[in-house]
Amino acid sequence: MSETNVSADVKLTTLPNTASVEEAVEVIYRDGGVIIEGLFDDETIAGLRADLDRTFNKEVSFGEEAEFLGAQTRRAGKLFARSKHMVDIALNPLYYGIAKNILQKTIDIWIGQTRQTIVPDIQIGVTQAIQIHPGQGAQPLHRDDMVFLWRHPDYNREGRVQIMVAVSDFTKENGGTLVIPESHKWDDERMPLNEEAISTEMTAGSALIWIGSTYHGGGNNSSTAPRTGLTMAYDLANLRQEENQYLSLPLATLKELPEEIQRLLGWDSGDNYMGYVEIDGQFTNPHTLLQGDHEATDAVGIAAPK
Secondary structure (H helix, E strand, O other), X not given: OOOOOOXXXXXXXXXXXXXXXXXXXXXXXXXXXXEEEOOOOHHHXXXXXXXXXXXXXXXXXXXXXXXXXXXXXXEEOOHHHOOOOXXXXXXXXXXXXXXXXXXXXXXXXXXXXXXXXXXXXEEEEEEEEEEEOOOOOOOOOEOHXXXXXXXXXXXXXXXXXXXXXEOOOEOOOEOOOEEOOOHHHOOOOOOOOHHHOEEOOEOOXXXXXEEOOOOEEOOOEOOOOOEEEEEEEEEEOOOOOOOOHHHHOOHHHHHHOOHHHHHHOOOOOOOOOOOOEEEOOEEEOHHHHHOOOOHHHHHOOOOOOO
């Protein structure tokens, strides 16, 4: 691929929230990411904004590492413990469907003389709210699958499908996420350049969905107000979670979540046996520990963070 710069008038493709999974996936495979307009309703965004304002104002401070995390940026994790609206984000049919479509590519393996087809499980790998304040410079461009030491290009498999929900409007001036279109097709030798990136511009409630191999980063906020976004990633379940979800949620909170979310947070094991636990002498699915008053629950040993 030639190293020509992206034209100033190039924009990421925006699809309506009525788009099909297949339409969105086609754009993502072509460009590396897509904007979905109005993916979340006003009530969900208002609830998220209230939860995140409380978190940012009372529980987190600005970053100490200036270059990557940002000295004028506030970040908050463990979002399933902080907002009930995370369930709406994770189980949004379009985002969830895109993640499953891209990540759950079947794999055939031999077990003895039996040919078995495995559908990989997916899991929630990271949650983070990001509030970029005025004066924050652009974040270095990077691929989020760097946490897995992923190599590129791998046209057969992606490790991550990520979403950035605009909790406030995203503009070029206030630090809308920078994306280099088609960079998911690059090898690992090509260096990303700032002039190749374009800004994600979208209204609150819209969302950017991209894959782990796409170069991106937080933008420069030259406006007079902060920009707030919420990101979450679905990852292949055979990869380690970037954010340790087992220690991020109090056990009582975890038990109140829908079973599908519990499993997506890592309390599950798939056909390839990843994540099993031994209970009462039997190798079994860890979700058993969350059912009823199983005596082994107390042995999990998770602290209940405040």
